[in-house]
Amino acid sequence: MTSDNALSRRLFLAAAAAGAASAAGTASAAANAAAPAAKAGVSVPANGRNYARVPLRRDSVVVSAVQSRIRSVDGQSPAKGIRENLAHMIDLIDKTQFYGGRKDLLCFHEFPLQGWNPWDRAELERLSIDLPGEQTEALGAKAKEYGCYIQFGAYARDRDWPGHVLSVTSIIGPDGKLVARDWKARNIVGVFPDFELVTTTVYNVLDRFVEMYGVDALVPVHRTDIGNLATSSTQMEPEIFRVMALKGAEILLRTASGGFEPEDIQMVSRYNRVYSVIVNNAVSPDNPHFMDDPNGRSGGTAIYGPRGEALASAGSKFEQDVIARLPLAQYRATHSIPDLHYALYADAFAAYQPRQAPGLFSKYLPKDLKDAKRFLDAEDRWR
Secondary structure, eight states, rough: OOSSSHHHHHHHHHHHHHGGGGGGOOOOOOOEEOOOOOOOOOOSSSOOOOOOOOOOOOSSSEEEEEEEOOOOOSSSSOOHHHHHHHHHHHHHHHHOOOSSSOEEEEEEETTOOOTOHHHHHOHHHHHOOOSSSHHHHHHHHHHHHHHHHEEEEEEEOOTTTOOOOOOHHHHOOOTSEEEEEEEEOOOOOOOSSSOOOOOOOOOGGGGHHHHHHHGGGGGGOEEEEEEEEEEEEOOHHHHHHHHHHHEEEEEEEEEEEOOOOOHHHHHHHHHHTTTEEEOOOOOOOTOTTTTTGGGGOOOOOOEETSSSOOOEESSSSSSEEEEEEEEEEEEEEOOOOOOOOGTTTHHHHOOOOOSOOOGGGGGGGSSSHHHHHHHHHHTTTTT
C-alpha cells in the first residue's frame, strides 16, 4: 500500500465524528490492507435500511468453522513448522469440503500457520509471512478448487512497515486472491502479569495508519457475494463490532487462540442483529511448552445467529468442523443497521481518555514481551 492524501489527526477526528464511526469512542478497529477504503469519509449509510451490499451468489450461505490444533513453530528456524502447519490446514480444507456438500466459507483460528509462543521481536520477524505469499498461494489454490472463501489469522510482515510485526486476519476469495488483510485493532493490555504483546495494531500506530489508508480503513467491511464480512481477533470491546454493524456488516468472522468468552460473541450478535463465527483452537498435543488443553480453554467454536442463538457449536474440544447454513437473502429482506441514539452519549465518548494514548508504537518498538510491559506501564495514564 502507498500513502496519499495524508490525513492529519485533527481531520481524522472530525471525519470520524461526522460519519458516526466514533460511536465506538476508541478509534480502534481492524484494517483492510488488501483494498484500502476511499479516503473521503466513513461508509455509514444515512438510511440504515439501505446499507451497501452486492448480490448474493445464492440465497443461503454455508459456513464451516474449522476447529483445528495449534502448534507453535521454532522461532529460530520456523520454515519447516510453517510448511507442516500449512499442509495440515490444506488437509482439513479437503476434509470439510469432502462430506456434506460444498461450503461457501471456511474459517480458521487466529494462528493456524505459526502457533503462539512468547517470541521476541527478532523471532517474530523471522516467522512472519508475506500477504500475499507462498502460503496464500497454496490456500488460494484450494479456494479456487472448491469455489469458496477461506479466512485465517497469521503473523505477517509488510514492506511499508519495516520492523513491525502484524497480527492479520485474511480472507481469500474463490478466485484465489486476497479479499482482505485486516490488522488487529488493538491488543489487550494489563491482563498478563509480567508481559505485554509486541505486535503492531491499528491503535498503536493510529495517526500514520490513517494517513496511509484513510479513516474508513479503521473498521473495514468487505462486501462479497456471500455477504458483508468483517473480521477481528479482538475480544471484549463491543464498540468495535457496533461500528462494523453500522457500516453494514452481516457476518462477523472472529478468531481466537487460547480461549474466548462465549457471551461476548453471543451478545455482540444479538445487540447488532448480525451473524457471528468464532473459531478457537482444538486440544493440541505436541504444542511446544504447552499442555494439550492449557487452562481448559480449548474448543468452543460456534456460529451464532442475529438473535444471539447458537446455530451450531463444537461437540467436543477436538478437531472438527462446525457447520451452519445462513439464510442471507431472507435476512437481508428485513435487516437494517443498528438504530442508535448517539446524542445521548456523544459527549461522554468525546470526554473519554483511554488508558494508553494511540500511536505509542510509532515512537518505540519493544524488543520483546517484557520490554513491552515496561514501556506500556510507563505510558499508563490511569496510574
